[in-house]
Amino acid sequence: MQIKNFKIDGTLKELTEHRMRELPLACYETTIHDNIHGYIPLHWHNEFQFVYLVKGEAMFQINEINIKVEKGEGLFINSGCVHMAREENNSGCTYICLNVAPNFVLSQELYTTLVAPYVEATNIPFLHLLPTETWANNILTSLLKINQIIKSCPPFFEIDICVQLAFIWKNLIMNGITLEHEQKEMRKNQRIKQMLNWIHLHYDEKILLDDIAEAGKISRSECCRYFKRMLNTTPLTYVSEYRIQKSLILLQQPDSNVTDVAYQVGFNSTSYFIEKFRKWMNMTPLAYKKLKNH
Template identity: 30%
Template sequence: MDPQLKSTLKESRIHSGHLQPFGAYHMEYGPGEHVLDCHWHEESEIFLVLEGEVLFQLDEEHFPVRAGEAVFIDGGDIHAGHALGGAGCKFFALVFGAGLLTSAQYDIIQDQVILPFQERRVTFPRLIQPSGSAGQELLKHIQAMMTACTVKPPGYEAAVKGRLLLMLQELAVSGMACDRSLNRSGSAVKLERLKKVILHIQQHYDRPIRLQELADLIPMSEGQFCRFFKSMTGQTPVDYINSYRIRQAAEMLRVEDKKISDIALEVGFDNISYFIRVFRKIMKCPPSAFRKGISP
């Protein structure tokens, strides 16, 4: 995979560091909202739906995830999702690097458990459901990690690491392990086309972007391109561009003192009223309230 293209969807958020080797997040979204725009990160992720239902995308695969079910995302996988139904959704996400699990020295655990996981030769099912005893055990570990990350008792980081190791042990005894070490060449062309378009959007979001301009990158007709993009991301190209621009604006509102009108122009909106309307739709509050920290 072209390193430049692969970087296009890479999430910029730092989930872990030297002393904090994982990130834990509780999120809530309204009906039909995009839970995740298309992106990827080096770390693996466990996504547990607490309420509602989410239509999840992993590469080209789409499937619903209901309350009480979890998704496992291997490091490097493109993923996205949006809330289904009329009630919105709540979820917990744990994002961790494989380095969290490595041994201090190369031992049998590193050789037979951690290395196969790092190489994706032994990894979790995409969808983890409570329909069997093994799935129930995996979900119990995930729920225990969520509780630990919420309450944060002394040493909770060790509990998270221990639970992840126990989950890998459950794979070994249950026969649920999946081998995703082989490239799926059938979807590679579509994914590379998508990354090329996203790269262009991320490099030029601060100026007007025409649909035909994006379609010419593949190349496709404008109609074909819109259908392709929607099938790959679950969003129209305009919705994706607006969402990307608004998230850039939100970050600027957090850290900069510029006028809201200036920020709107810098992220590609030439109509301030339209910017405020789109911002409110995506962020559930106007830019002024977001800057003040007043949000739902």
Template identity: 25%
Template sequence: MKAQFEKIAAPLENSFKSFIYENERFDAPWHFHPEFELTYIEKGKGIRYVGNNIQKFEEGDFVLIGTNLPHCWKNTETNVGDVKSIIFQWDENLLGADWILKSEFSEIKNLLKRASKGIKFPYNIAQRYPERLKSILKQSPFKKMISFLEFLEELSQIKEFELLCSPNFTPILNRKATNRIETVYHFVRHNYDKKIKLSDVSSLVSMSDEAFCRFFKKSFNKSFFTFINEYRINLACKMLSETNKQVSQIAYECGYESLPFFYKQFQKFMNCSPLIFKKEGAKVNA
């Protein structure tokens, strides 16, 4: 799998690109582009990567991505099947040069500035929008533009949201670095259930262990093993929510050889024990 710089061309009849993506799985690689992107997941589950953030996602995931912010959605090996998302993509000159500096668009400007770290809107808000987004897709070019601007203005008023990247995260956008990152993602995705040695990964990207650790820390503002544990705990959360497997079995299938260490990592990332997480999830789904 190769990392890509993706150039998005708006159709001639519109100033921005909007479409429904349907496929057997989310197959876009770890990539970035100079356009903003608003994505609503209507069908599909897996792991979402935005900058140095990694989280599980499912139906109702609603995220605004800033310019040149690396991202991708990936199905896990246990979640394959048809996927569907609603996507809007536009560049900074949506209404011409410097439009965003006009006072009429000050709130949208603040929204897009926050999007440089990636914005995730909560499910209770996101669930209001899929039909509205699809209705915008069907409108004539002029009405589509007006409706889209109104929608961005509405999003700018939402006070409840999550910034995905850490404050000091700065993406590394050169091709060599993104190729390395994509290689690492691919390896972890297919080997998370096994014991992973630092040398296994550093050799894949032709770096020494020490150089790889520096590279990963600089790219993600976290260590490689913190990244692995985030990935595994996200998968564990999914299995706790969707299966009746014992905690010990889930820990083993997510790559943990030590149950106490699994509990320690789960508490670190989720601020609760696996059993409490499962119990609270059961209440929500009851």
């Protein structure tokens, strides 16, 4: 199964419930270009995410850091970290993605001492899992096993999954990373989510840089630095790109037209909407509409 249209709230939190009927986890096989946007958009969730690339290569962004991941490699993405992914070099990138609730990887009695400190650490937004490292290769192998267990559902498969999760977590914490908990970093993550939340609630209105900065309770210049560091863009460029994202769904409706969609998502000029759309999607809104309708 693949999620092709990420539903997110104003803070970019993904609204998908990542769970099987029996367990608070979900495993997907994802081909990046099959997503409605052509990439995996910026989002976050409370679950840990483990990724294993089975084909191609991709550029992942986690918080403000970009990391290239190739076939056979993987990632651990920590709870609450904003992330996205784009395919590299038209490689047809496909990956296995396991999302699991942090309080499920180990028993309740062990969560406080062996899991929670990693959730709260500010220096582990992600770990790059390289098969040349024994601990990382063990995690990648167990990830493949969990994917196969879920596909085949043998008797007592829930226990098999729990065994593999415990093994994954043991190898992750054996990596020896020294945990850090910086209040400044926590405030930074909270402020960027506040500003994104404001944009997502008001994207169809006139938006000024002052409005975005006020949402994060910071100055205009600091607001620009936040967006540059964490999203590698400017606040107003992010607004335009988010409007384009919202327009993709509207353009697929049979009775929609380009001008109406432009104004619905907050552009005050059809020509400006077309210019920005072409820059972002490498085609005009009308060409995109015809492609999707076909």
